[in-house]
Amino acid sequence: MSNHALVxxxxxxxxxxxxxxxxxxxxxxxxxxxxxxxxxGVVVGDPTAVSWGPGRLDVxxxxxxxxxxxxxxAGxxxxxxxxxGTLTASPGAVSWGAxxxxxxxxxxxxxxxxxxxxxxxxxxxxxxxxxxxxKAAAVSDSWASIDLFQRGTDAQLWTKITSRKPIVxxx
Numbered sequence: 001m002s003n004h005a006l007v008x009x010x011x012x013x014x015x016x017x018x019x020x021x022x023x024x025x026x027x028x029x030x031x032x033x034x035x036x037x038x039x040x041g042v043v044v045g046d047p048t049a050v051s052w053g054p055g056r057l058d059v060x061x062x063x064x065x066x067x068x069x070x071x072x073x074a075g076x077x078x079x080x081x082x083x084x085g086t087l088t089a090s091p092g093a094v095s096w097g098a099x100x101x102x103x104x105x106x107x108x109x110x111x112x113x114x115x116x117x118x119x120x121x122x123x124x125x126x127x128x129x130x131x132x133x134x135k136a137a138a139v140s141d142s143w144a145s146i147d148l149f150q151r152g153t154d155a156q157l158w159t160k161i162t163s164r165k166p167i168v169x170x171x
Contacts, residue, residue, distance in 0.1 A: 005049040007056050017047045017059060041080050045090035051096040060103055062087045068105060083115060085125055089135040096140035104136040112136050112150060130158060
């Protein structure tokens with residue numbers, strides 16, 4: 001089985017997503033495990049998932065076109081939505097509040113790129129620099145706070161904190 005994404009959608013519901021052989025599948029626990037369901041499409045690498053509110057689940061993947069793709073669950077599954085870009089690794093994502101999703105991808109320049117949902121629309125890609133050798137990881141412990149982690153092309157772990165003004169550069 002491929003690597004998986006694990007996310008808590010509410011106090012009682014946990015979802016697991018994985019893409020064995022490129023086919024994205026999903027199961028969840030809510031007083032018992034559901035069966036696996038296909039979410040359609042074909043993905044490259046590993047999915048990432050976030051939840052910005054009870055019952056909400058957003059899934060982001062690298063498609064076979066190397067673009068960023070998005071699908072969400074809010075009482076039922078949406079269709080796939082292309083968010084563009086050219087990814088060279090699986091995406092990473094985090095949500096630090098209601099109606100907020102921050103997605104981080106490695107671009108063709110091996111640098112880190114950021115795209116975000118602000119509650120009304122997806123904002124364009126913004127360059128965050130760095131030189132990645134794989135996918136980035138992101139965590140949030142409070143409103144508007146994101147800590148990024150990446151393995152650089154020098155095989156070292158690099159971090160960047162985006163909640164401070166000014167933004168702390170890679171170190």
